[in-house]
Amino acid sequence: MSTATDTIRNGVDTEKMFATLDLIKAQPELAKFQFRATNRWIDGAHNRSTIQGFYAAGGEDTTRGEAFQIDAGEPAILLGTDTGPNPAEYLLHALAACLTTSIVYVAAARKVELTSVESTLTGDMDVRGALGVDDEPRNGFERIGVSFSVSGNAPEEKLREVVERAKKRSAVFDMVTNGVPVAVDVTTD
């Protein structure tokens, strides 16, 4: 096998990964990132976010040639026309995606070759909260369940360690379990 091939594991360039970690250790100011989304209401429960630029490693990242556009909606029972997943479903997707990528990166760093990572997420909600019918149920999910099925060339114990480490490092798992301060300002015209 060539050296170039050896550095790629689980689709992650581990040489580049370790170089990135070394660089950030040496220059912690490069670790300051800012991600962004802009959103525009279209009609009813239909709105669209545009995601492109972000600040990373000391400057504005302009490597994305095109913006991502993602549409949200609600199903008929929640008064929409199903123009996209609803916002709570997008939160489940964000959590699934972040835990999965964390598992894949941690495994790459620990020389574990994965063959599959699948997950099912459920979020239980009493919609009386969000609909304003009753103050007692919270607006969001009361609980979220995540079931992972992970396969790879490592003993079960090692695969479980990889998932545990991924939970400890996932950005979205941190935010969803611990919360984040959110400041909202409004202009009208």
Place this chain on the structure above:
Amino acid sequence: MSTATDTIRNGVDTEKMFATLDLIKAQPELAKFQFRATNRWIDGAHNRSTIQGFYAAGGEDTTRGEAFQIDAGEPAILLGTDTGPNPAEYLLHALAACLTTSIVYVAAARKVELTSVESTLTGDMDVRGALGVDDEPRNGFERIGVSFSVSGNAPEEKLREVVERAKKRSAVFDMVTNGVPVAVDVTTD
């Protein structure tokens, strides 16, 4: 104007909305919903969620003929190939979408006709946390900023009240600001 037209405001059928609220008040057990996502790792930072069925109002909702498929990724600087927005960006989208739909629904209920709702969200992150370089910065965003621009046929004070009420009722705003218990289980094979 016809009565049928009068019931639609901001793209929301207000007659159906008030009927839904009355029904849930009378039968609170109908308010139990469960949303779901399944996710599959593809390669590197690329993974895909599939979102279709959900439990609502006493039974499984099967009105979605096709599943939504949404792809996540990471930009090159975070070792991906930009196969989609990253998970933290999806969380910003979920928050924007939920606040926006809440604003639109609250406005519809309060007889405010909106002409535009736009928002810009920013999330500041020190990536040393998520990359495991340093234990001090948290993994997720330290803070999220949301700037709304709202226009409609109501005085500024009323538009601001609509946004305030939407914050108090948004499912994703609740989850992101207060956190949710998340249980993760793992099977390996």
